Amino acid sequence: MHSREELLASVIARLIGDAKHVAVGAASPIPATGVFLYKEKHPELRVSMLHKRKGNPFSEGSRELFDLAGQGRLDVFFLGGAQIDGEACINLVRAEGRRFPGSFGSAYMYQAVGRTILFREEHSPRVLVPKVEFVSARGDPAALLTGKALFSWQKARRRFRLESVHEPGDVRPHTGFTYDQEAEVALTPPPSAEELELLRGPVAQKISADYPDFAKRVWGIH
Amino acid sequence: MPPDYSMPSMAVVRELIAQRKRNLRLLGVPVLGLCADLLIGAGCVAEVESSAVSLGEAGLAPRFSEAVEKGEIAMRDASCPAVHTALQAAEKGVPFMPLRGVLGSDLVKQRADWKVSQNPFSPTEDAILYVRAISPDVALFHARWADEAGNAWVGRRRELATIAHAARRTLVTYEEMKPGDMLEDEILAPGVISAAYLGALAPAKRGAWPLGVAGVYDIDDAHLAHYARAARTREGFRKYLEEFVCTPEKSFSPA
Numbered sequence: 301m302h303s304r305e306e307l308l309a310s311v312i313a314r315l316i317g318d319a320k321h322v323a324v325g326a327a328s329p330i331p332a333t334g335v336f337l338y339k340e341k342h343p344e345l346r347v348s349m350l351h352k353r354k355g356n357p358f359s360e361g362s363r364e365l366f367d368l369a370g371q372g373r374l375d376v377f378f379l380g381g382a383q384i385d386g387e388a389c390i391n392l393v394r395a396e397g398r399r400f401p402g403s404f405g406s407a408y409m410y411q412a413v414g415r416t417i418l419f420r421e422e423h424s425p426r427v428l429v430p431k432v433e434f435v436s437a438r439g440d441p442a443a444l445l446t447g448k449a450l451f452s453w454q455k456a457r458r459r460f461r462l463e464s465v466h467e468p469g470d471v472r473p474h475t476g477f478t479y480d481q482e483a484e485v486a487l488t489p490p491p492s493a494e495e496l497e498l499l500r501g502p503v504a505q506k507i508s509a510d511y512p513d514f515a516k517r518v519w520g521i522h
Numbered sequence: 523m524p525p526d527y528s529m530p531s532m533a534v535v536r537e538l539i540a541q542r543k544r545n546l547r548l549l550g551v552p553v554l555g556l557c558a559d560l561l562i563g564a565g566c567v568a569e570v571e572s573s574a575v576s577l578g579e580a581g582l583a584p585r586f587s588e589a590v591e592k593g594e595i596a597m598r599d600a601s602c603p604a605v606h607t608a609l610q611a612a613e614k615g616v617p618f619m620p621l622r623g624v625l626g627s628d629l630v631k632q633r634a635d636w637k638v639s640q641n642p643f644s645p646t647e648d649a650i651l652y653v654r655a656i657s658p659d660v661a662l663f664h665a666r667w668a669d670e671a672g673n674a675w676v677g678r679r680r681e682l683a684t685i686a687h688a689a690r691r692t693l694v695t696y697e698e699m700k701p702g703d704m705l706e707d708e709i710l711a712p713g714v715i716s717a718a719y720l721g722a723l724a725p726a727k728r729g730a731w732p733l734g735v736a737g738v739y740d741i742d743d744a745h746l747a748h749y750a751r752a753a754r755t756r757e758g759f760r761k762y763l764e765e766f767v768c769t770p771e772k773s774f775s776p777a
Contacts, residue, residue, distance in 0.1 A: 326578060326579075327578070327579060351527065351578070354736075356678065358678070359680070360680050361528075361679060361680030361681035361682070361683070361684065362525075362528065362551075362552060362606070362681050363603065363606035363610075363680075363681060363684070364680075367603075370603070370622050370623070392574070393599060398587070398591065399586070399587045399590040399591050399597075400582070401553075401574040401576035401582065401583065402553070402572060402573050402574030402575060402599055403573060403574065403599060403600075403627070403629060404552075404553065404573050404574045404601075404602055405552070405573065405601055405602035405603055406601075407601045407624040407626075407627035407629055408601055408602070408603045408604070408621070408622070408623035408624050409623070410623070411622070411623040411624075411625075411626075412622060412623050435626065435627055435628040436627060436629070437626075437627055438625075438626035438627060439626075
């Protein structure tokens with residue numbers, strides 16, 4: 301058996317495609333796990349962990365990430381949101397009277413990076429809304445991955461399409477926006493035996509350096 | 523002021539609170555953390571301009587969130603690269619600079635100092651964002667070293683150099699004094715901010731605590747988690763200030 305975190309990480313590894321350079325932002329243990337899983341199979345991948353506890357991939361200060369992304373030197377980045385809507389807009393500013401930290405660099409990165417993967421574990425009508433209260437960033441994502449489902453983005457129709465669900469069942473009651481789907485929705489393929497071995501071995505070790513609590517919870521690593 | 527990972531001068535932040543400063547306008551380069559939450563909770567702040575205010579792994583910045591929700595401070599939301607670009611315009615002495623992306627965000631509607639314009643070099647339609655230069659009144663941060671020539675060393679935290687270049691005045695606290703002139707040292711020079719930009723330097727051992735100085739001391743996670751819990755309520759925040767900020771003998775970090 302695999303954990304939900306392992307399933308999500310294996311989906312992220314598949315979504316990365318044939319990237320040369322991926323950056324992972326703060327507080328993103330599952331995207332980081334997916335990226336390191338991909339790197340186990342593709343060691344040439346450059347991974348820039350933006351909030352490493354020790355060290356840092358850059359030497360020109362925090363603007364360097366944005367400058368290199370603007371040049372097209374970053375292939376994949378992850379964004380989330382307090383709210384995500386059916387037009388793939390994300391909101392990191394305010395929702396239901398609550399103030400959140402803010403938009404960070406999302407308005408820029410969403411459009412600068414080749415493939416933006418939207419990731420939010422919570423899949424509920426509270427998060428996946430018809431229209432965000434504040435548009436922090438707008439763009440064309442490569443996919444939206446949640447704790448329950450994987451959506452692709454139909455750029456021309458500006459609408460999500462449900463690709464797969466992680467467990468059998470209808471996710472419509474949990475989704476505040478409308479989207480397209482086939483009559484039969486596939487199940488998200490689970491991580492392979494080889495992927496699980498990598499996740500529980502070298503990937504878990506790497507993740508525990510920056511996300512010790514996460515590694516302890518998922519793999520019991522101390 | 524810089525984010526929690528880039529050496530804010532917490533020693534000066536604590537002193538600003540102890541002196542009951544009021545109506546400060548904070549600029550986050552490009553985001554803010556503990557220093558802003560402390561100043562906001564202590565009533566020192568009228569306005570914040572930042573791409574985010576958060577305690578990072580310790581969670582939301584509770585005093586910031588409540589102050590914005592209750593309308594006690596003005597919040598001017600920004601985007602990280604737009605802050606960097608506005609400061610880079612100031613350091614070059616030009617009135618604005620263009621920036622790609624950002625279009626379509628509600629941030630653009632809220633910012634009178636950002637304009638969407640046609641790329642003057644493109645024969646076809648090409649909208650691009652112009653951000654107005656920002657010259658802060660004061661740049662404030664902590665450095666690992668100062669030297670006898672009045673330079674400061676911040677290593678790879680080059681956003682601190684950008685703030686110093688763009689600001690009208692720069693105030694720096696530092697961990698240790700080095701003899702001589704670091705600009706004469708080929709290894710150290712790339713991490714130096716020249717004295718030409720610096721208004722005042724003051725020693726402050728562990729002056730970034732409970733945040734860290736890379737290679738010297740790490741961020742004090744336990745303390746940050748304690749703060750995040752305490753500051754959930756006004757009462758808890760007041761007690762925190764009493765214990766760690768406003769009592770003169772305790773206004774220094776534990777060694």
